[in-house]
Amino acid sequence: xxxxxxxxxxxxxxxxxxxxxxxxxxxxxxxxxxxxxxxxxxxxxxxxxxxxxxxxxxxxxxxxxxxxxxxxxxxxxxxxxxxxxxxxxxxxxxxxxxxxxxxxxxxxxxxxxxxxxxxxxxxx
Numbered sequence: 289x290x291x292x293x294x295x296x297x298x299x300x301x302x303x304x305x306x307x308x309x310x311x312x313x314x315x316x317x318x319x320x321x322x323x324x325x326x327x328x329x330x331x332x333x334x335x336x337x338x339x340x341x342x343x344x345x346x347x348x349x350x351x352x353x354x355x356x357x358x359x360x361x362x363x364x365x366x367x368x369x370x371x372x373x374x375x376x377x378x379x380x381x382x383x384x385x386x387x388x389x390x391x392x393x394x395x396x397x398x399x400x401x402x403x404x405x406x407x408x409x410x411x412x
Contacts, residue, residue, distance in 0.1 A: 290315045290401045292383050297406030304373050304410070310366040310383030310403055320386045321393040324357060324368045326379035326408075333382070335394030337368060346393050350376075373410045380405040 296308040323338035337357035384399035
């Protein structure tokens with residue numbers, strides 16, 4: 289059974305940085321996409337960043353230039369480096385794994401596997 293486990297969340301002041309990790313076990317979809325999503329209280333879950341098997345990356349406009357997604361296939365780990373954090377980045381962050389290559393990889397409904405989430409809180 290596929291398991292995705294996020295870590296690295298926490299509290300930081302505006303302008304600070306945090307790095308998230310997502311360890312994947314039994315995830316063997318080599319021609320697919322992985323993504324980071326977030327959900328703030330009272331809001332819908334939204335795509336933040338995604339990376340596909342060919343290295344293509346996609347970012348939400350709100351995080352472009354501040355967040356960087358990457359992966360280490362040898363370690364089966366997905367990363368999200370978040371810089372210049374803003375209070376509006378406060379949310380529960382989830383990693384997600386798809387089962388196929390996605391043309392539009394920031395869509396919530398495109399993914400099959402989800403982690404349990406890690407909280408990121410940015411104070412002003």
